[in-house]
Amino acid sequence: MASSIFGALTRDTGESQSDDESPRREEPSVRTDGGTVADSAGDPSNATVGDDASALDRLRRSRFLESIPFWGPPALLVFFFVYGAIAWNFVISLTGWEGLGSPDYSSLSTEMYAQLLSDPSFAAAFRNTLVLLLAFTIFSLILGLLVAILVDQKIRIENTFRTIYLLPMSLSFVVTAIFWSWMYNPTNGLINEALRGIGLDAFTQAWLADPQFKLAAIIFALMWQFSGYCMVVYLAGLRAIPKSQYEAARIDGASTIKLYWRVIIPQLRASTMSAAVVLVVFALKAFDFLFVLFGVNPGQSADILSVMMYRVAFDRIQWAYGSAVAMVLFAMTLGVIGPYLYVQYRRGEL
């Protein structure tokens, strides 16, 4: 990709060069660039390598090179502090670093990954992370779509509804975790009180204590927080669809359900994609929510990889093992983001 941009840029300057009067511009550029160019200019074999020289020339005055000072430093910094840190984390996961000393880089092995595979708490955390990811994303999307379609019906005080639905998204996980723990309280929490109020005493549960319901309760709370975001994304998508399509479908005699199922929802693919990616990333880092509720030990019924990573690295000071968990988490994120970016790139939207 970089080479094609580079080619385009050099070609571009090549053309502009032939339009301009080039000799005048060449002189200062030789002076400022100093040594190397002066050497090649003074080279007796200049004539034989004429093509090379002009290629060098072109390279020198290409916009690619000229633009390096602008995108180069930030790119280098990002490369160093983000990708460099990830690479270093990977190297640490190959050591056996434990405790408060320094890592020993002399003997690298994949032992930590082998240990992961035989660790029952990793298996539980991995499974929970997947369940959380899928259930949370899918249900939030469905809920968000339904709410968006309802809000889109030209209702009164639409803005108020929109604000109400979106508001939870603006709250910190710490806040929502604490008040959901009150809502889920089995004796005086709102959920069980409401169930008792409508005579469904049999359905009251110790939501956050019973291993059967723990994860579901967490997913529900997260859905409540993020379906508003899906609604806004879908609402924007719905607004972009021309009114004429609704009218045409009506004239063809489509029912409301058919109208949405056949005509409208298929056009919301881009909205679904972008909302889903954000949701998946939030699901993978739902750390704060669990940490506030249960600390570092949610138990195997609700443990997820990000909590396990923190527990192993900072509670047990097993840095290498924690790094290995982090790499798995990174691979999962990449598995979601990678295809998305590729599809966007293919469509030319990147």
Next chain:
Amino acid sequence: MTRDSQTDEADRLTRRHYVAGAGTLATVGIAGCSGGGDGGDGSDGSDGDGSDGSDGSDGSDGSDGGSSELEIIHWWTAGGEQDAYQALLDGFREEHPDVEIVDNPAPGGAGSAIDTVVQNRVIDGNPPSTFQIWPGQALTPYTDEGLLEDIGDSVWDEEMRNAYLGDVVDLSRPAGNLVAVPINIHRLNNLFYNVSVLDDAGVDPTDIDGPEGLLGVFETLDAETDVTPMAHQTQSPWSSLQLWESIFIGEQGVDAYQTLIGGDVASLEDEVRSALSLLADYLEYIPEDAGSISWDQGNNDVISGDAAFLHQGDWAAGQYRSAEDFEFESDWDMVPFPGTSEVYQSVIDSFVFPTGNPSPEATEKFLNYAGSVDAQERFNPIKGSIPPRTDVPMDEFGDFLSRQFEDFQNSNTQPPAIAHGTAVAPAIQSSLDEVFANFNGNQDVDAAYEGIVNSF
């Protein structure tokens, strides 16, 4: 035309200059970054005992920073704890007005946040002057790497050694050298109860025969009254872990417990399983909302008379003191957990002297003060703990703590606690926490036993 091209040239030159300038800046910046990184790597990798090398550089840093600034990292940020800590600092300031204290709290119950803060700073070679930590095995990650200074001569003089009980001194030297100064002791194996609730039910708490007998009392209370037999929380695993410790000591005695924390779980399979299944039985008699509350919310039920018993460290008594119309002996009381009356299972806080210290002199002054009668007499009555020194006058401590102190001096043994760091290394403790987090949910004795074996 010429003029035009000249301005053009001038334009280009300025742009070039600008570009070149930006490029130079970027290069310098990156060189600076990578230079720093290289330096760090070099000192880490080049020599095996790299920590010594970095110590030297820290020492020089420290002399720059001024040795009279004392940075203390601690987790005492809740009501009574904070007052106690302030009382300690006030006393220290009176004795050493020249030392400026930089207070650096890392809030989070029982050190959940402080470990991260301190570990990162120690690994970065930038330790605080001193920090709060459980003594015993909790110190081993630091002593393994030689990150704590030996204070056997500078702080632990003959007079101080004689004033502490043997088991407590031993906890201050997990690797042979004395590295920590204990400042307070909480008892863990307490069974608090609401007097009027037990009177109404006709239960005599002093007459309970072992942990099994306590289960019988729970059954009686459950059958004959409306109260919850035992206040308890299962949101975090440590309360169940410490209850299991007390059950184990109550059933098997301290010698078996010492074998257990020594790591030989396999030889105690039946004993461990028996304590686990009794714990599972206990968990039938805890509040319905135990999974959504903290221990002090549970304790409110004891105060209001909705729960009968509470197994907790004696920090729980602070809540009774601040409750209105809830007096010691007439409204609430405490017995040692059944079967452990001769045992004073200890939860201790201490301060240490990290190597590469930014303020060696001030730290030494502070640690000397923390080990003094004056400091412990100021700190402990407010904290609700007893002093580890046996020669502290008990006038200020109130009836309950005076009785605890008497129990402490008469106790046969003061074993460390698993759930509070003194008994096992942090990795084992965290692993056991995970076992009991699962046990709180599923009460699966087999899985928990396997988990305990694998933790050691």
